[in-house]
Amino acid sequence: MRMTKIITAAAISLLALSSAAYAAGDAKKGKVAFEKNGCWQCHGYQGQGGVAGPVLQRTQLPYEALNNFVRETSGAMPPFSKKILSDGDLEDIYAYLQSIPAPADPKTIKLLNP
Amino acid sequence: MSEDTAKDGPNRRKFLTGAAIAGVAPAIATPAAAQGAAPRQVPSALPPTVTQIAAETGTPGEINRLGGKPGSDFMVDVMKTLDFKYTPSNCASSFRALHESLINYGENKAPEYLSCMHEESGVGMAHGYFKITGKPLMTMVHGTVGLQHATMAIYNAYCDRVPVIIIGGNDMDAATRPPGVPTFHSAQDINAIVRDYTKWDDTPTTLQAFAQTMVRGYKIAMTPPYGPVSISLDAGLQQEPIAAGKNLYIPKFTMPSPPAGEMGAVKDAARMLVNAENPVIVADRAARTPKGVGLLVELAELLQCSVVDQGNRMNFPNMHHLARPLGAVAQADVIMGLELSDFWGVVNTYTDNGVHGIGINGTRAKATAKLISISSVELLTKSNYQDFQRFQSVDISMPADAEATLPALIEAVKSELTADRKNAIAQRGERAKKVREDIRARELAAASLAWDASPISTARMCMELYAQIKDLDWSLVASEGNVSNWPNRLWKMDKHHHWLGRSGGYGVGYGAPASVGAALANRDLGRFSVSIQSDGDLMFAPGVLWTAAKHKIPMLSIMHNNRAWHQEVMHIQRMASFRNRPSNYGGDDGPVGTMIQNPDVEYHKLAESMGWWAKGPIKDPAQLGPAIREAIAVVKSGQPALLNVWTQPR
Numbered sequence: 001m002r003m004t005k006i007i008t009a010a011a012i013s014l015l016a017l018s019s020a021a022y023a024a025g026d027a028k029k030g031k032v033a034f035e036k037n038g039c040w041q042c043h044g045y046q047g048q049g050g051v052a053g054p055v056l057q058r059t060q061l062p063y064e065a066l067n068n069f070v071r072e073t074s075g076a077m078p079p080f081s082k083k084i085l086s087d088g089d090l091e092d093i094y095a096y097l098q099s100i101p102a103p104a105d106p107k108t109i110k111l112l113n114p
Numbered sequence: 115m116s117e118d119t120a121k122d123g124p125n126r127r128k129f130l131t132g133a134a135i136a137g138v139a140p141a142i143a144t145p146a147a148a149q150g151a152a153p154r155q156v157p158s159a160l161p162p163t164v165t166q167i168a169a170e171t172g173t174p175g176e177i178n179r180l181g182g183k184p185g186s187d188f189m190v191d192v193m194k195t196l197d198f199k200y201t202p203s204n205c206a207s208s209f210r211a212l213h214e215s216l217i218n219y220g221e222n223k224a225p226e227y228l229s230c231m232h233e234e235s236g237v238g239m240a241h242g243y244f245k246i247t248g249k250p251l252m253t254m255v256h257g258t259v260g261l262q263h264a265t266m267a268i269y270n271a272y273c274d275r276v277p278v279i280i281i282g283g284n285d286m287d288a289a290t291r292p293p294g295v296p297t298f299h300s301a302q303d304i305n306a307i308v309r310d311y312t313k314w315d316d317t318p319t320t321l322q323a324f325a326q327t328m329v330r331g332y333k334i335a336m337t338p339p340y341g342p343v344s345i346s347l348d349a350g351l352q353q354e355p356i357a358a359g360k361n362l363y364i365p366k367f368t369m370p371s372p373p374a375g376e377m378g379a380v381k382d383a384a385r386m387l388v389n390a391e392n393p394v395i396v397a398d399r400a401a402r403t404p405k406g407v408g409l410l411v412e413l414a415e416l417l418q419c420s421v422v423d424q425g426n427r428m429n430f431p432n433m434h435h436l437a438r439p440l441g442a443v444a445q446a447d448v449i450m451g452l453e454l455s456d457f458w459g460v461v462n463t464y465t466d467n468g469v470h471g472i473g474i475n476g477t478r479a480k481a482t483a484k485l486i487s488i489s490s491v492e493l494l495t496k497s498n499y500q501d502f503q504r505f506q507s508v509d510i511s512m513p514a515d516a517e518a519t520l521p522a523l524i525e526a527v528k529s530e531l532t533a534d535r536k537n538a539i540a541q542r543g544e545r546a547k548k549v550r551e552d553i554r555a556r557e558l559a560a561a562s563l564a565w566d567a568s569p570i571s572t573a574r575m576c577m578e579l580y581a582q583i584k585d586l587d588w589s590l591v592a593s594e595g596n597v598s599n600w601p602n603r604l605w606k607m608d609k610h611h612h613w614l615g616r617s618g619g620y621g622v623g624y625g626a627p628a629s630v631g632a633a634l635a636n637r638d639l640g641r642f643s644v645s646i647q648s649d650g651d652l653m654f655a656p657g658v659l660w661t662a663a664k665h666k667i668p669m670l671s672i673m674h675n676n677r678a679w680h681q682e683v684m685h686i687q688r689m690a691s692f693r694n695r696p697s698n699y700g701g702d703d704g705p706v707g708t709m710i711q712n713p714d715v716e717y718h719k720l721a722e723s724m725g726w727w728a729k730g731p732i733k734d735p736a737q738l739g740p741a742i743r744e745a746i747a748v749v750k751s752g753q754p755a756l757l758n759v760w761t762q763p764r
Contacts, residue, residue: 038687038697041680041704041763048563048571050598050764052684055563076465078691103565106558111577112604114584 030096033089037080047097053077057100066094182355185321186215189352192325192364194224196332198252198279200634201225202239202661204232204263206256208283208299211352213254225252228634228665231657233260237267237342238627239634239658240278242591245427245614246635248403250277250335257284257304257346265308266621271342272311273455273501274426274618275399275491277335278342279328280308284317285349296349305344310498313341321351322362329365338372338402338515339490372402375488375512375519383450383486383510384526388535390448390484392542393419394438396460397429400452400516404610407431409520410452416527418543420446425599426455426615431608435543435550443479450486451508452516457487458504468692488523490515501619557603569760570735572597572674573604578738579644579672580605582746586642590614592629593646596681597674598764601646611641622679623654630662633669633754642749643669647756649710649717650679656720662754663725670749671756672742673717675731676763682708683763721756730758 034040034047042053049055059066067090070080080090106112189212205213217227230236233255240251255261261282271278285291285300305315314334318324324347331343356362375383387393395414401407410430414421420438423430429452430437443449443460451457461479485508492513496502512519531539561573576597589611590601607613614632617624625647633643652659652673662669686705690697702709718730727748729741738759745755 035703038683038704041683041687044564044567044571044762044764045569046564046567048567048762049560050572050762051596052598052764055560057563074467074469076467078468078688080691081694083694084691084696103559103562106555106562109562109565111574111581112558112561114577114581 025091025093025095027092027095027099030089030092030094030099032092033085034093034096037085037089037093039093042077046100056097058102059094059097063091063094066090180353180355182358184211184215184219184352185354185356186211186352187219188321188356188362189324189328189347190215190220192328193252194220195364196252196279196328196367197249198225199249199638200228200243201252201254202228202230202236202631203254204230204236204256204260206254206260206283206299207296208257208260208285208349209254209281209347209352210283211349212281212283212347215352228661230661232655233264234267234623235627235630235655235658235661237264237271237278237280238624238655239631239661241267241271241274241276241624242614242628242631242633243635244276244278244340244631245628246589246591246611246632246639250279250332251631252279252281254281254283256299257282258299258301261304261307261344266619266623267627268308268342268344269311269499270617270619270621270624272313272499272619274615275339275341275453276618277340279331279335280312280342280344282344282346283349283352284346286317287348287350290350304346308342308344310496311342311501312344313494315344315346317346317348319348319351321356321360324351325362325364329367332367333370337370338518339494340402341494372515372518373490373493373513374522375514377522379510379512380519380522381526381529383488383512384523384530386448386484386486386510387417387419387450388527388530390419390446391538392446393417393448393450394422394442394446395419395450395452396422396424396440396443396454397427397452397516398424398454399426399429399615400520401427401429401610402515402517406517406520407608407610409517409524413520413524413527415543416524416531416539418539418546420546422460423602424454424460425602425613426618428607428610428613428615431606432602433550433554433606433608435547437550439553440478443483446479446483448484448486449479451489453489453491454487455491455501456503457485457489457506457508461485461506462504466688468688484509486510486512488512488514488516488519561600561604564762566735567762568733568735569676569762570733570738571762572764573600574735575672575674575738575759575761576600576646577604578735578742579646581739582742583642583644583670587640588612588642588644589632589636591632591636591643591645591669592625596648596764597646597761611636622651625651627655627658629669629671630658630667633662634665634667636669637667642746645669645671647671647673649673649675649677649715652717653710653715657724659721659726659754659756660724666752667754668749668752669754670742670745671721671726671754673730673756673758674761675715675717675758676761677711677714678704678709678763680708680763716758718756718758721754721758726754726756728756728758730756731760732757733760 043056047056073079236253255264282304284304316327318327335343414436420442421430421436463476463478466473487508564571629645636643683704697705700706718728721728748755
């Protein structure tokens with residue numbers, strides 16, 4: 001139990017850290033950077049994801065984790081180095097993704113309940 | 115090259131010979147006969163037709179300049195026995211004689227000539243038509259340049275295991291053919307350019323050989339695995355009159371029975387499936403006919419096992435509690451592949467991550483999983499084109515037609531089921547129902563993202579459409595534009611004609627003509643056709659829109675207009691990032707050479723110019739539903755309609 005509490009506390013601290021970085025970003029600029037750097041190509045203009053890339057809007061990943069992934073990924077997504085995508089742009093993109101409103105509950109969307 | 119050319123002038127004897135040949139009746143068994151019904155028996159000698167009686171008893175009219183019945187009239191007689199309903203073709207001099215015979219001597223019926231703007235459209239229409247009817251069409255092409263135009267569509271049909279009968283006109287006799295253009299358009303062996311991706315080809319040099327070639331070619335095309343055949347037709351043979359005294363005959367066609375799996379292997383497979391803890395069936399082109407869907411459901415329910423439908427046909431109802439995405443194979447101890455185009459890709463993965471400049475392989479299935487393959491494609495032996503994919507070792511290999519093998523496999527499974535196994539299988543089924551509900555909830559949640567976005571989300575577009583067609587007898591005739599597979603994930607698909615699969619060879623340009631061909635077939639069956647038409651695909655040969663309007667083929671086409679060849683957008687971006695350099699967009703929204711913008715193509719105006727009702731561009735999701743309602747009313751009146759919808763990329 002004690003161990004669980006420690007892990008939970010650590011996770012909250014990490015989220016707090018990532019929130020700080022996220023707070024540094026500008027969502028408006030992030031939307032522009034998201035489009036300018038081609039993120040939309042696989043993830044959609046609102047980071048909604050699809051067959052080509054996972055959902056990014058309101059990602060649960062802390063900023064640092066997203067940054068590490070973008071820089072170091074060896075999966076299907078190609079890495080974006082700082083030369084291509086600056087830390088500043090990435091912070092803005094993170095802010096943009098967090099700013100996208102949550103979707104409506106699918107049960108309330110008539111067309112999704114034919 | 116020709117049949118023995120008549121040396122003397124026109125005479126009554128030769129005229130009567132030709133007329134007698136015209137009396138040969140259709141001798142074709144229906145596709146249904148191949149699915150269990152006994153083949154129709156046709157007598158070898160039939161009573162004379164009205165035409166024949168008139169020729170025998172009436173006074174001959176003015177004898178034609180040719181001096182007798184043209185060879186191409188006999189060719190029409192042969193074609194009529196094979197019951198082609200249509201021939202979508204682009205006109206050309208090398209088959210002018212046959213063309214003339216079809217529309218005048220043959221009265222432009224069975225087959226009816228459909229005017230196409232491009233040979234690729236003719237083949238693509240035949241491709242889509244077959245997927246609805248199970249019956250092949252014949253298309254005629256100019257022997258060299260026309261066949262060259264048709265090649266990509268033929269490759270798609272080959273990879274998609276679809277029969278198309280291609281007739282290529284060719285003027286073979288260098289001593290007599292017209293010089294200049296017709297000689298540019300002649301070749302020693304026109305079939306050479308498609309030989310690698312047709313099941314068979316031939317160049318008959320006499321009319322009697324032609325009759326045999328047509329019937330043989332039809333039979334080969336219609337024996338699973340189905341495939342296109344190409345027949346080179348000499349212009350001289352078409353044009354010259356039938357020689358006096360020739361006693362031509364038309365061979366009777368009998369529908370071949372499909373090759374079924376050997377019973378020993380079938381029993382081994384049944385034993386393996388029954389005793390497995392988590393068997394998974396993966397189906398690709400398993401359901402050749404509507405009957406195949408029912409057989410697969412019966413087998414899956416007997417075993418209560420997951421079924422992955424890879425989507426090259428509508429194999430399995432997508433809302434069934436046993437329907438699963440490909441990830442289901444990860445936990446399988448037995449995987450049975452039915453007509454898979456790529457078994458390696460089912461049990462393995464490939465990540466395009468640029469490692470070593472290429473990518474890395476991985477595994478999707480357990481190393482201990484037992485593999486069973488039933489596939490008629492193993493009976494095809496071609497070398498050059500790599501549609502056979504990577505080699506995958508399996509534990510039971512049946513080079514046989516899956517649909518034809520399923521009845522025996524179902525009976526063998528029933529024989530193997532003990533009370534213990536029945537109990538375990540029933541419990542597996544109950545667990546599967548819960549999993550299915552979870553999958554559905556996840557799909558709906560994913561669809562709700564970007565619901566009000568502009569450009570319009572592909573999920574929203576698909577559901578706006580589905581809401582208005584779901585109560586009709588609808589058929590999604592093409593969905594080549596990649597819309598994140600929303601129709602397959604969200605629409606209820608339980609009929610064979612709800613989903614026709616993809617192009618086969620992934621040659622872009624299939625969607626538009628195949629959808630028109632399928633809509634033609636659906637028109638005759640009273641069904642409502644809808645296509646999700648991607649922008650890049652349409653622009654390869656948009657003239658097929660005119661063909662649809664010209665021949666009054668109603669269909670609703672919703673443009674998935676993402677303003678790009680989007681797969682290539684991602685490819686170039688990926689290459690740039692692997693190489694650690696920004697991608698040059700050149701003023702567009704994506705890499706140079708991959709975007710269809712600046713200027714934007716006004717697809718609604720393009721369609722309107724060719725006789726369609728059209729509207730667009732629609733960028734606001736709130737405007738889409740009313741526009742679809744309008745378009746559906748137009749389609750119900752018999753006219754094709756297109757909506758140009760600006761969409762999210764995928």
